[in-house]
Amino acid sequence: MGDDGYKTKLIETKKAWARAGRLLTGETAEHGVDRLPPGQRLVENWPVLDLGIQPDVPRAEWRLLVGGLVENERRFDWDSFIAEPQVDILSDVHCVTQWSRYDNRWTGMTTRHLAQLVRPHADARYVLFSSYDGYTTNVRIEDFLEEDCLLAHSHDGTPISREHGGPVRIVIPRYYFWKSPKWIKRITFSAEDEPGFWEERGYHNLGDPWLEQRYD
Numbered sequence: 262m263g264d265d266g267y268k269t270k271l272i273e274t275k276k277a278w279a280r281a282g283r284l285l286t287g288e289t290a291e292h293g294v295d296r297l298p299p300g301q302r303l304v305e306n307w308p309v310l311d312l313g314i315q316p317d318v319p320r321a322e323w324r325l326l327v328g329g330l331v332e333n334e335r336r337f338d339w340d341s342f343i344a345e346p347q348v349d350i351l352s353d354v355h356c357v358t359q360w361s362r363y364d365n366r367w368t369g370m371t372t373r374h375l376a377q378l379v380r381p382h383a384d385a386r387y388v389l390f391s392s393y394d395g396y397t398t399n400v401r402i403e404d405f406l407e408e409d410c411l412l413a414h415s416h417d418g419t420p421i422s423r424e425h426g427g428p429v430r431i432v433i434p435r436y437y438f439w440k441s442p443k444w445i446k447r448i449t450f451s452a453e454d455e456p457g458f459w460e461e462r463g464y465h466n467l468g469d470p471w472l473e474q475r476y477d
């Protein structure tokens with residue numbers, strides 16, 4: 262996919278940062294020791310980052326297809342999604358553009374519950390995401406199945422707004438926030454890894470903020 266129609270200037274700036282290795286402090290922090298990862302600053306507000314497209318997907322029209330290397334492909338609409346067990350999970354957000362936001366309370370279905378429903382094959386090693394704005398990203402299956410990962414529909418007790426990725430977004434707290442796709446449309450379990458939008462544009466394939474894995 263090209264960058265046509267996206268917020269081209271921002272994308273060019275972020276690609277240039279990746280090339281220059283900007284924002285790397287050279288420090289490392291051990292996960293869980295310091296709460297703020299190296300090179301990050303704490304914010305109280307919640308910045309919006311996207312490609313300049315914020316798809317308007319009403320709950321009634323939202324569909325999510327979960328497939329690929331699974332025993333039971335599933336297609337969710339809002340009612341079937343919300344009928345599954347719901348949990349609240351508190352986590353911190355770390356964006357590669359250097360802001361972090363503590364104590365976000367997300368409500369939704371855990372990725373572990375989803376995996377129980379679809380039953381990924383043993384050779385599924387990666388999880389690939391695609392969204393209603395055309396955004397894509399990728400994680401390893403073991404990271405997707407960490408116990409704090411979920412498909413979230415609410416944040417701090419209110420439905421996730423359109424700008425923040427409602428009706429449903431993925432939350433994968435241990436990585437930079439670009440690994441948490443908004444407006445989720447499709448989840449594919451795969452034997453092969455496939456770099457997503459930012460991974461193809463100079464960003465790290467994993468994106469662990471504690472190791473400052475900002476750029477490739």
Ligand SMILES: Nc1nc2c(c(=O)[nH]1)N[C@H]1C(S)=C(S)[C@@H](COP(=O)(O)O)O[C@H]1N2
Nearest residue numbers: 308309310311312392396425438439442443
């Ligand atoms: N579908 C989609 N998901 C996305 C993005 C995007 O452009 N489209 N941007 C990513 C990036 S770079 C960040 S930092 C976070 C921003 O989420 P927020 O706008 O809710 O803060 O969403 C991530 N998920």
Ligand SMILES: [Mo]
Nearest residue numbers: 310356357439
């Ligand atoms: Mo980001």
